[in-house]
Amino acid sequence: MATSSSNSNPFSFALRGLRDREGGDCGSYYSIPDLGDQRIDKLPYTIRVLLESAVRNCDEFQITKEDVEKIMGWEKTSLEQVEIPFKPSRVILQDFTGVPVLVDFASMRDAMLELGGNPDKINPMVPADLVIDHSVTANVVRSQNAIQANMELEFERNKERFAFLKWGSSAFHNMLIIPPGSGIVHQVNLEYLARVVFNRDGLLYPDSVLGTDSHTTMINGLGVVGWGVGGIDAEAAMLGQPMSMVLPGVVGFKLHGTLRDGVTATDLVLTVTQMLRKHGVVGKFVEFYGRGMEELALADRTTIANMAPEYGATVGFFLVDHITLEYLKMTGREDETVSTIEAYLRANKMFVDYNEPKIEPTYSSYIELDLGDVEPCISGPKRPHDRVTLKDMKTDWHACLENKIGFKGYGIPKDLQNRVVKFDFHGRTAELKHGTVVIAAITSCTNTSNPTVMIASGLVAKKAYELGLEVKPWIKTSLAPGSGVVTKYLLRSGLLKYLSDLGFNLVGYGCTTCIGNSGDLDQIVADEITENGTIFLHVPLHSFQSIILKTLV
Template sequence: MIDGLGVAGWGVGGIEAEATMLGQPMSMVLPGVVGFKLSGKLRSGVTATDLVLTVTQMLRKHGVVGKFVEFYGDGMGELSLADRATIANMSPEYGATMGFFPVDHVTLQYLKLTGRSDETVSMIEAYLRANNMFVDYNEPQHEKVYSSCLYLDLAEVEPCVSGPKRPHDRVPLKEMKSDWHSCLDNKVGFKGFAVPKDAQEKVVKFSFHGQDAELKHGSVVIAAITSCTNTSNPSVMLGAALVAKKACDLGLNVKPWVKTSLAPGSGVVTKYLLQSGLQKYLNEQGFHIVGYGCTTCIGNSGDLDESVSSAISENDIVAAAVLSGNRNFEGRVHPLTRANYLASPPLVVAYALAGTVDIDFEKEPIGVGKDGKNVFFRDIWPSTEEIAEVVQSSVLPDMFKSTYEAITKGNNMWNQLSVPATSLYSWEPSSTYIHEPPYFKDMTMDPPGPNGVKDAYCLLNFGDSITTDHISPAGSIHKDSPAAKYLNERGVDRRDFNSYGSRRGNDEIMARGTFANIRIVNKLLNGEVGPKTIHIPSGEKLSVFDAAMKYKSAGQDTIILAGAEYGSGSSRDWAAKGPMLLGVKAVIAKSFERIHRSNLVGMGIVPLCFKAGEDADSLGLTGHERYTIDLPDNISEIRPGQDVTVRTDTGKSFTCIVRFDTEVELAYFNHGGILPYVIRQLSQQ
């Protein structure tokens, strides 16, 4: 987000961050810089979110993993600071290390808006100009040389959503209905649910708190304006409020079975929604403020009404969620919403009113108004001019100043926490939230060296785009999962299971939650969906955790096979810690997302890439083989990016690239990971 303000910064893995906090340097390969030229101006009715989803699709298609992206061009002046921050904040979704916007007059205007003094802003401008770091688009621009370039005329951006399973699968709004029906037809995949033709028009009638209700494929059951940069952007937040107002004026209401919520990205948002007088219309449509921070986007959506849950589960309905967050990976938002679409806050309100994603907003009415006439999308959609007028009158500098001044004061709940004044943390054995992890168990002061992988079994065989949400879900704990069994055995009621995200301090639960995403597809199961695998020696179908423990107890190494973009999504360190605790020694993939690859190295897991043009399928690998990875016994004989041979017990062998990218990463691997390395370094001081 800070990159939108001209402050260069990027995300790192939690494991790297822990090491840095303990004094270790951060290493990286010098990235290429991709230029992204913007020209023109967004058309009226097109939102910043539409632009963000368009940019995300373009950059993901171009391929920017491990690269910096710098935005430039005369179209920059048409983007507010909030718009830029929204684009920058999506860098994990388009794969870049960062999406950078240089400082210009728009940046300075934002600093003034948010309470910085004229003197401070003048000093910032003078400093940046003196260092040739300020961009003035009214002056001749020096030609910059980029590794590669993309171009976008802002006038070509159109209203859109992204989904149903990935942030970069953009769908123009005018094509949404046809795309939805294609998804119902298509085989199970990123754009498919494989619903039989004769079941696609199924309508399920049920009673919702005494009212007659019905669900069908595409029915919206969750509509969330959820915390992220989108919900700190005045243009889209006030735009959503205007949609709610127009709907109220016309007599439209959100469908009763839709679970609605509003989680602003900042306390300032609440102030300008109240200042505008529009929050009451959001309230009338069910979009009450539920809090600040990660909610629906990370799976903290809570339970659906029991009648809705039953209607979905018992009739195999492909229900939908529409949210204004950044991520919509499978199983992330809610276990029962198989289709999840990212949209601007105004579109979230519109889809909640329609109650379905199976609608052509250009041709079909959203509902019937109080006058008995059909109400269409165009009747409730505010113009850019309407939104700008409300932003101008409602977003005031004092709001930012008063909100920011209170940040360091905390709140009563935080301030009243009891904190023991001890140097060491006192572990509580009975706690199901915080548990002492085994990372340093039996550790010696001598590094173990680069042990190779011998006769390993394949624990899981994946296709493309396995995200960190597939690997280590953050959402609700399924009642039949190994983690649920662990909690049940300790007397925790199901209603108190909470989420995986809330229990990240307990390694026992997180290990059991590794690869527990209910939408995961493992090729060892021939297309079956769910967190299971085959224990190769016995042929048993087991939970991933149980199979891993069976291999581990027998002293057998395991590996994972995967396709492209392995580890995309959130920079979740448990997506590397969990596999390590399961005994995974290596991951062989077509490509890795930047932070996840680094996290794997940090936990002592070898990341290997197939050679260009090759993958498990092209090499005829089924995952039923045993794998030996020939690594030298001495760390000094391993070079970053060198070729290594992988042999199987079937006689097949192939060459991979070992993805240690720096000498520092080799040192980490030699010690069995970053954490043992840091402990050994500290012990010598």
């Protein structure tokens, strides 16, 4: 079934019906192969998504045949910094940026009413989702009721804002608002909101998304092209306006081999980030491909895609393959929906089957990594791309203390580097020195929804508990998973108990420490740091196993 605008579309000849393997009717779609242009076979997959959007939305007004030609000739035009219009399939907002957007829509309704029109006509023209995940703060930690206490504080502090959002959830059509306590926006997007392929009134087309959070890029791990934009751009997209963008170059990142035992997705992403920053990918798309893809679970892919802002790319895209489809089934998508997704992507040459011959796309530049070369590592002390192998951590830290002030230096005189400050912490003798960990937060959406890394963390906690080890009481510890699913599998595996016993109690489902919502340090610790000028460490989830090990007595 075609949309009502198909007749005015100069590419309506490419509108085709789609049937699944059993011959059932799936709907209709704009067939990119039916454009009859050999250049399509060499286009990167991300550019094919831009092309399909331009073809489907071509009206010779907002999007023209000339725009389609620019994208079709990507291999040449991407070198010329040409601009193209792009209409995403949907928009996603988090609460900090979503509230102003909702206020603007409410204001437009007021203006419509003053003009004598029907205010109910003011609604997003494309599907919009708003996830409330940036409001919770880890004020209460090391307590079995920490999550309840923190959520009560969250609702108390945001009562007026939440009431407004609740009104918006029923007032506006084509907008879904996910309530507090559901998870981090990117994980909710991954597990629930992402369509991969849209089916709107019988018309099938690729899912693509603009988001008001820089790490919207995480969804590229699921084969959905998406990136972060400002609030104005998001509002324009919601109102049906195409986004003007420079047709990007695309870096092909080939993966092969297998990760060694004990090497995590976090180690991999820090390695990839360092490589891509050195290569130079600002303003570009990065597209991962190669047989190494078969060795990466969906969660590992999204870990890499999430970090696109850190390595500077607009997106870090992973092609849709059988691993993607299995993830969709695992997260509750119906078999019929998954079957339609596969049928559509195969028909439009956007699916990768490693057992079938295929034409490798042309890329602007190439980079390659053997997964077997990745070593356990951490980042910092100040920037995520300053990768340090775990075996060199101690040497690197001492060098950072002595180096002149900068990203890899604190300028601490040698005679003060080993200074230890002792103080009374609620009746217990405590000590601080340069490099002391004072915040250990398992709170990054990149990792706290990655089952392999989370289970590894729980196993380390279990072993530590069995050995009688404990975390120093003046370290602020917390666990804020990206999704309630994490809590369920940690409970079922029996590992949540050990994390809690070490002080990593569940404090909420939200961004917490990674956006500065760690809550205050104990005043005694804060005063000692301020008074003595101690350089302390806040350890977010960059190297999962090492967090707990660093904080153990």
